[in-house]
Each structure stands twice: as C-alpha cells, then as structure tokens.
Amino acid sequence: MINQFIEKIEESLEKNTFIKITLSNFTSNQEKSTLKKILIRKTIIKREEKLTFVYRHKTNDITKNYSVEEGMKEIITFLTKEDSNENNEGFFNQAILFTNQFDLHLKNINKNPTIHSQKPTQKQALSTSHDKQKKRAIQTKDQEGNSKNYLQALKITDHTGKVYKNAQDKYKQINQYIEILSVLLKQLPTEKELQITDMGAGKGYLTFALYDYLENNLKFKVKSVGVEFRNDLVELCNQIAEESDFENLSFVEGTIEEYKITQENIEEKTHVLIALHACDTATDDAIFKGIEADAELIVVAPCCHKQIRREMENAFKSDKSDKKSENELSPLTNYGVFLERQAEMLTDTMRCLLLNYCGYQTKAVEFISDAHTPKNVLLIATKKESFSDSTKKAEKLKEFEDLKSFFGIKTHYLESLILK
Known part of the structure; x- marks a missing residue:
C-alpha cells in the first residue's frame, strides 16, 4: 500500500497534477517529540523546482526546502515505521495526496494499511512562489486593472x-x-x-x-x-x-x-x-x-x-x-x-x-x-x-x-x- 502511495506521488509530480501532501497522526519513537503534522507543497526557488516542507509542532512551525529527490526520501522516511532506519524519528499513520485529478488517502499504516481514492477536493494548484506577496492598502491598479x-x-x-x-x-x-x-x-x-x-x-x-x-x-x-x-x-x-x-x-x-x-x-x-x-x-x-x-x-x-x-x-x-x-x-x-x-x-x-x-x-x-x-x-x-x-x-x-x-x-x- 505504501509503495503504491509513493508511486502515485511520483506520478503526480511527473505529470504536473500534484497539489500538496498532508502527513498526520504522528507516532514518535522519542518521548519529547512535539511534531504533529507535515504539510508539503511545490515551490520554485531560483528557477528550480523544490518541495517545501512545513513541520508543524505544538508551539511553532519549521519550514525546509528540499529538491524533489530529497523530498521524496523524506516522505518515505516518515511513512516507514521500522526502527531500523537511523533517520526515522517516528512515522505518520495517515497521509493524503491531493492532485487535480483525485485525492488519495493512506490510513492505518501502523496496523492494517488501507488506501482509497476520491474526487479531487482542490483543482487549482497552489502558488509555487517562494515569496508571498503582501496585500497593500494602496494597490497599484484600479478596479478595471489599469495602473493608477x-x-x-x-x-x-x-x-x-x-x-x-x-x-x-x-x-x-x-x-x-x-x-x-x-x-x-x-x-x-x-x-x-x-x-x-x-x-x-x-x-x-x-x-x-x-x-x-x-x-x-x-x-x-x-x-x-x-x-x-x-x-x-x-x-x-x-x-x-x-x-x-x-x-x-x-x-x-x-x-x-x-x-x-x-x-x-x-x-x-x-x-x-x-x-x-x-x-x-x-x-x-x-x-x-x-x-x-x-x-x-x-x-x-x-x-x-x-x-x-x-x-x-x-x-x-x-x-x-x-x-x-x-x-x-x-x-x-x-x-x-x-x-x-x-x-x-x-x-x-x-x-x-x-x-x-x-x-x-x-x-x-x-x-x-x-x-x-x-x-x-x-x-x-x-x-x-x-x-x-x-x-x-x-x-x-x-x-x-x-x-x-x-x-x-x-x-x-x-x-x-x-x-x-
């Protein structure tokens, strides 16, 4: 099931249908872990495609950017429950892949993994801009779209x-x-x-x-x-x-x-x-x-x-x-x-x-x-x-x-x- 889920991620990235991934329900191997969720989206940084990970902890968020190859390795690590992987701090028991064609749900990784697909909840791709544009009080264009x-x-x-x-x-x-x-x-x-x-x-x-x-x-x-x-x-x-x-x-x-x-x-x-x-x-x-x-x-x-x-x-x-x-x-x-x-x-x-x-x-x-x-x-x-x-x-x-x-x-x- 996990391999099938990984293949669908890779396929969506290749076909440019990928929107985002949510990893949730974290089971930690460390007692003091505060990680709750990971949100993943595509970004373009210096004209290079990256996967941006937002690690959501109890009291703060940490953002890291990876190449697509590095990002896929990180996803696989967090969907792997075996302790043999030295980089594994724990695993997520649930994951959702959002594409503009379907949503793919992976559940119960810990015991009996299941996977099912449903209609896409989001068809519009997220912005790939690394820098968010602040909405200014004074916009440079009027309501008709003309420069003021x-x-x-x-x-x-x-x-x-x-x-x-x-x-x-x-x-x-x-x-x-x-x-x-x-x-x-x-x-x-x-x-x-x-x-x-x-x-x-x-x-x-x-x-x-x-x-x-x-x-x-x-x-x-x-x-x-x-x-x-x-x-x-x-x-x-x-x-x-x-x-x-x-x-x-x-x-x-x-x-x-x-x-x-x-x-x-x-x-x-x-x-x-x-x-x-x-x-x-x-x-x-x-x-x-x-x-x-x-x-x-x-x-x-x-x-x-x-x-x-x-x-x-x-x-x-x-x-x-x-x-x-x-x-x-x-x-x-x-x-x-x-x-x-x-x-x-x-x-x-x-x-x-x-x-x-x-x-x-x-x-x-x-x-x-x-x-x-x-x-x-x-x-x-x-x-x-x-x-x-x-x-x-x-x-x-x-x-x-x-x-x-x-x-x-x-x-x-x-x-x-x-x-x-």
Whole structure:
C-alpha cells in the first residue's frame, strides 16, 4: 500500500497534477517529540523546482526546502515505521495526496494499511512562489486593472502598475503610513464630509494615497487640501489630481504658519490635520493650526529638532565663560550624536505634553524609513473629552514645566504659540 502511495506521488509530480501532501497522526519513537503534522507543497526557488516542507509542532512551525529527490526520501522516511532506519524519528499513520485529478488517502499504516481514492477536493494548484506577496492598502491598479494615474505621474509605477525598483521604499512608506492612519480614521464620524488638511504636502505622495484610500477603499466622503509653498509643486499636484478624477482633492500655495484654516463654516471644519517632515518649528506651527481648528485628529512626522537642541546647548554653558557647567546632563554635550537624539526625544515629548494640555490623547509610533529620513516618528494626537479635565490639564502642564526646568529650556516654540 505504501509503495503504491509513493508511486502515485511520483506520478503526480511527473505529470504536473500534484497539489500538496498532508502527513498526520504522528507516532514518535522519542518521548519529547512535539511534531504533529507535515504539510508539503511545490515551490520554485531560483528557477528550480523544490518541495517545501512545513513541520508543524505544538508551539511553532519549521519550514525546509528540499529538491524533489530529497523530498521524496523524506516522505518515505516518515511513512516507514521500522526502527531500523537511523533517520526515522517516528512515522505518520495517515497521509493524503491531493492532485487535480483525485485525492488519495493512506490510513492505518501502523496496523492494517488501507488506501482509497476520491474526487479531487482542490483543482487549482497552489502558488509555487517562494515569496508571498503582501496585500497593500494602496494597490497599484484600479478596479478595471489599469495602473493608477497618480502613481504613474509621481514615478512610483510604470504604465503596467509595476513599482519601479528605485521607488520600492517610497511605496512601502506610503502603505505603512496609510495602514497606521486607517485605524484612526475609521473611528471618526462619517455622516458628514471628512475634511483633511495636509500641511507642507510637497509632491503629494501621501496626500494622493490617503485621498485614494479614503474615497475608493473606505468609501468615505472626503475633501482634502494640500498646502505647499512651492508654486511649481502646487501646479503639478493640481494637474495630477485633475487627471486622476480626484474632484475633492486640491492643492494651494502657502506656508504652514500663514495658512488660514476655515472655522466659520462648521461644514468646512478641518477634522484631520497632517504634517509630514515639516522642518523644526514648522511642525509646531502645524500642530497649533490643528489645535486652533479643534481637529479631531492631528498627525505629524517631525524632523530637524534644532530649536530645543540650541536651548540645551546654551543651558550647559556658564554665563561667564564658554566652559560647560557641571551637572548631570553635561556629558551629553560631549557627543553630538547623543545630544541630537536627546533633543529629538525632548522636543517631541514636550509637544505631546502640550497636546495633552490642549485636550488630546497622544502616542508616538515609528514607521518605515526612506533614504532621506532614516528615522521616522509619527506623533498622533486624538481629541478626547477626558483630557479636557482641568486637573489633568494642570498635571500635564506641570510635567511640561518640570522638563523645561530639568533640561534648562527657556521656551519651547509650541509653548509660545499655545500659552501666549
């Protein structure tokens, strides 16, 4: 019976009707064995046909790839109950061969082996790709199978929807950003049109992707505005938006500091404010715009934390000379890279405390880096009624003042906007 089963496996591999094999009901010769099952399928690795074995244990899976010849030897070993085989750790008492023509069941190997065939339960062969393709939030093609216009125009994909090699990191970054935001956006009320303002939109990579995701994936009513001070980028992005039929996406020329968010008309209130990689205090300007607009969600990815770094450096210097004063933090200034990192953490922590003071729950998450910004942190602030409590506001303000005092900070730029 076993020989007949082996022959059918070899025949299915030769005729390309093979789908997979399941070995189960393991009887072990070793007391501590945790092996429960083996799943076997074909894969193509470096253009060579392999048999991939997934050894399913009680608490984990182990995957190994064999040549077809090696794989057949491994199958025979695990269907052999004699202890004379030195490689035999035990045997499986049941096996099923799945082909696109029939399923073949081998049972009771231990006592009275039986074999029987039945109609195929699966006619579609499994994917032979070794690498599983991750399903991205932003797909490169639309529902008709055409490459998305804005991804082509932004040089992310070619006309077939294939991502350019040099744009892989940007494409991954866009998708991770959307995945992080999608959880937050799904919690917002959707009865009315969702107003989004993207401060410092640049070339609009993430502005376009977010609009596409909200309108076409989540089916939200959305109106999005990208604010950018470079006129050439504003004109380019508006052209791409028009060519992509994104009717409620537009870009306007302006700086973050000077841009006015409409508040008079409640229907046009900004619900979500975004600012990615706004340099130094421009991030604070963007945060303050979100607070002014009473936005439900503020998301920023800060960079270039220069203002607080200068404050820290000055705090470590004596008023009488350039000699650095003695205190617990003075060693930080001996190593520029450590001072830079400390300044980043301090700047963003103080931003979070000020957002708490203004009624926002905050968290910081890391998202995928790219060639230009190797460290990317998103500060996410969500409007919460519980954070409007006067006692909690006082606590957060005290924590903020304590940090200022400890690090010798005179003024945080965001503080000067909020507490003016």
